[in-house]
Amino acid sequence: MQNTKWKEDWQTIQSLHGRKRLDHIWTYYKIPIILVLIVVYMAAYIGYRQATRKENVLYLALVNVSAGQDLTEDLTTGFLEQQGLSSEKQQVYFYNGLLLSEDADPQYAYASRMKIMGALAADQLDVVLMDQEARDAFVQEEYLADLRTLDPSLTREEGLDESGLWMDVSSSPLLEAAGFSDRVYLGVIRESPNPDRAAAFIHYLMS
Secondary structure, eight states: OHHHHHHHHHHHHHHOOHHHHHHHHHHHHHHHHHHHHHHHHHHHHHHHHHHHOOEEEEEEEEESOOOOHHHHHIIIIIHHHHTTOOTTTEEEEEEEEEOOOTTSOHHHHHHHHHHHHHHHHTTOOOEEEEOHHHHHHHHHTTOBOOHHHHOTTOOGGGTBOTTSSOEEOTTOHHHHHHTOSSOOEEEEBTTOSOHHHHHHHHHHHHO
């Protein structure tokens, strides 16, 4: 029965021409057409996302510290180039503008804290550049790894704290060029998903 109905409708379509044929097809087959278009669009979108998706080789956050465009490029694209990686296939995932200061807007500070907590829970945070207030908060929460476990060659002369939990990286050529007026500290998260890259980033920053 269905086959006969299809044949009859196909004959009707063949007997029509131009706009009438299109109107007939749209009237009786618009739902299947729309469904096919949706499937095609979704397949194309998924394929595009997969083709353009970049590997996150390092997760970097700036807390109570702000980076301009030049420094952002140095900390992300510059690090990729130094590591011999392609910016078309890999990226440094960059959290900028996070504030944990008591002087910050309470809502913005709360949103920043939630973003940090979310990144930690998702294992999407490696290295943190921060001011003293944020550094003390991260130390108090026991978020930071002993940097000596990542690289035993790090020394006090390079800015490593006695605890090993953070480094004063204010003397970094990149940070000095950015003109920060306050000290800048570096810490690596205890559950860093990319500890080798984090260690490489320290040397990149201080070279």
